[in-house]
Amino acid sequence: MNPNRPVYLKLRDQIAAAIIDGVYPEGAMLPSVRALAAEQGANPLTVAKAYQQFQNDGLVEVQRGVGMYVVRGAADRLRAAEREAFLRVEWPEIRSRMARLGLDPADLAPAS
Amino acid sequence: MNPNRPVYLKLRDQIAAAIIDGVYPEGAMLPSVRALAAEQGANPLTVAKAYQQFQNDGLVEVQRGVGMYVVRGAADRLRAAEREAFLRVEWPEIRSRMARLGLDPADLAPAS
DNA sequence: CGAGGTGCATCAGTGCCATAATACAGCCAT
DNA sequence: ATGGCTGTATTATGGCACTGATGCACCTCG
Numbered sequence: 001m002n003p004n005r006p007v008y009l010k011l012r013d014q015i016a017a018a019i020i021d022g023v024y025p026e027g028a029m030l031p032s033v034r035a036l037a038a039e040q041g042a043n044p045l046t047v048a049k050a051y052q053q054f055q056n057d058g059l060v061e062v063q064r065g066v067g068m069y070v071v072r073g074a075a076d077r078l079r080a081a082e083r084e085a086f087l088r089v090e091w092p093e094i095r096s097r098m099a100r101l102g103l104d105p106a107d108l109a110p111a112s
Numbered sequence: 113m114n115p116n117r118p119v120y121l122k123l124r125d126q127i128a129a130a131i132i133d134g135v136y137p138e139g140a141m142l143p144s145v146r147a148l149a150a151e152q153g154a155n156p157l158t159v160a161k162a163y164q165q166f167q168n169d170g171l172v173e174v175q176r177g178v179g180m181y182v183v184r185g186a187a188d189r190l191r192a193a194e195r196e197a198f199l200r201v202e203w204p205e206i207r208s209r210m211a212r213l214g215l216d217p218a219d220l221a222p223a224s
Numbered sequence: 225c226g227a228g229g230t231g232c233a234t235c236a237g238t239g240c241c242a243t244a245a246t247a248c249a250g251c252c253a254t
Numbered sequence: 255a256t257g258g259c260t261g262t263a264t265t266a267t268g269g270c271a272c273t274g275a276t277g278c279a280c281c282t283c284g
Binding site: 042049063 | 240241242243244249250251252
């Protein structure tokens with residue numbers, strides 16, 4: 001969202017979206033830190049920092065020396081957590097902002 | 113929104129909302145940097161940095177040594193600008209995120 | 225003129241972020 | 255066992271944004 005958002009958080013969001021969308025299915029191995037770093041033009045440690053988030057939440061399983069794998073149910077758990085957080089903290093603010101600007105979500109629902 | 117959002121931007125948003133809502137009517141003087149700083153527990157320079165944004169956009173008129181005043185039409189111009197920016201950059205991202213999370217704006221429209 | 229209110233400029237301190245260079249630890253195919 | 259792939263730890267460095275303290279320039283009012 002914010003263009004000034006730290007790289008490791010942007011990567012984290014991007015990977016989370018990929019997991020939810022099934023780009024990285026359950027049981028699949030995530031790209032190695034070095035591979036993703038090269039592909040994204042980032043530093044391997046920055047990628048590792050992004051991956052760290054998912055380890056803490058138990059969404060990926062680390063096999064040291066092999067790779068990191070998406071655990072079973074990760075997509076559902078991730079979607080549920082993101083949805084809860086979105087509805088709880090972001091949506092109320094968005095709604096109040098839209099109200100202030102004279103906008104109604106229902107009017108914008110069909111097309112952008 | 114983001115708790116890590118810089119103070120000067122949070123103040124800026126808060127002031128913009130106040131102008132749109134008519135808390136600071138056109139022609140009225142904004143609180144002095146020192147007064148608002150004391151009230152918000154911030155540094156006067158941080159408040160000045162927030163005010164700076166509105167000066168650049170010509171929404172307030174600075175009378176050095178006197179104070180800063182809301183210009184005529186500032187509320188409308190501000191609302192129009194914020195609405196345009198919201199629809200152009202934020203709303204598309206919000207919609208795609210909600211789609212990924214399986215949410216529909218129309219369902220959340222009536223109550224929060 | 226002086227006092228007290230304005231905004232503004234300058235300088236310095238602090239912390240986070242990103243990068244880099246190495247080195248280490250574990251696994252696997254050959 | 256060896257080479258090559260994984261993730262991880264350590265340390266150092268540069269950059270940048272945010273915040274803060276101080277002092278100055280300007281205006282109004284008595």
